[in-house]
Amino acid sequence: MPDLEARAAEVNARLKKRYPDAKCALDFTNAFELLIATILSAQSTDARVNIVTKSLFRKYPGPKEFANADIVAMETDVKQTGFFRNKAKAVINCSKAIMEKHGGEVPRTMDELTALPGVGRKTANVVLGNAFSINVGIVVDTHVGRVSGRLGLTENADPVKIEEDLMALVPRKEWTIFAHRLIFHGRQTCDARKPRCEECVVSDLCPSAQLATASPASPASSRGRSARSATPSSKTPRQSRTSKSPRGRTRNTSE
């Protein structure tokens, strides 16, 4: 574990230098806007959500207006983000709960946030870390899961377990920004299909880069779970791209 902690610290330091502007990519001016934007970001892109919320927050300036919104109108307003029926219901019900149980203020604890309709641990972590600067956990999205797996910082596929692994390796005050650095790295360098290992600032620390070098015909493993000890696995990258899901089903972890 100490070796792994040291590697995580070095990864964090280098990514800090590489992505000095890493931050939340969703546009927001307060905690409520970030909460709504994060709910809408599921299965969508931050850029798309930012386009939608620009007019959405003008039409519905706060939780009261969202809570009183017409569901059909809201479905139309959030349609571009995908899964619009579920999302429209979620943002309205979430806003109603904020009005009824929290006096119109977004709560500041994990338990209270995750009790809101449509709010899971990832969304709560985004709001707590970025709107309130409270480090309760680490956001694990598709980029954080993939990059931390390839780097050998976790062997897990379940986001909750990945989060626990990372929380044990990274100092608490860095939890929110560490996730942003991994997300920036996932978007700009450690691409899901074609990781650019040759230009990666942490390639010498990454067991998946070693695997890619050993087998140039295949890309770096999607997660690199077998490489947590930094010892290259005998598995080929392609073999290591499947993993057991939390429910025991085998799933392809490549995006």
Ligand code: SF4
């Ligand atoms: S070396 Fe390759 S697989 Fe490892 S983090 Fe960098 S880009 Fe991703």
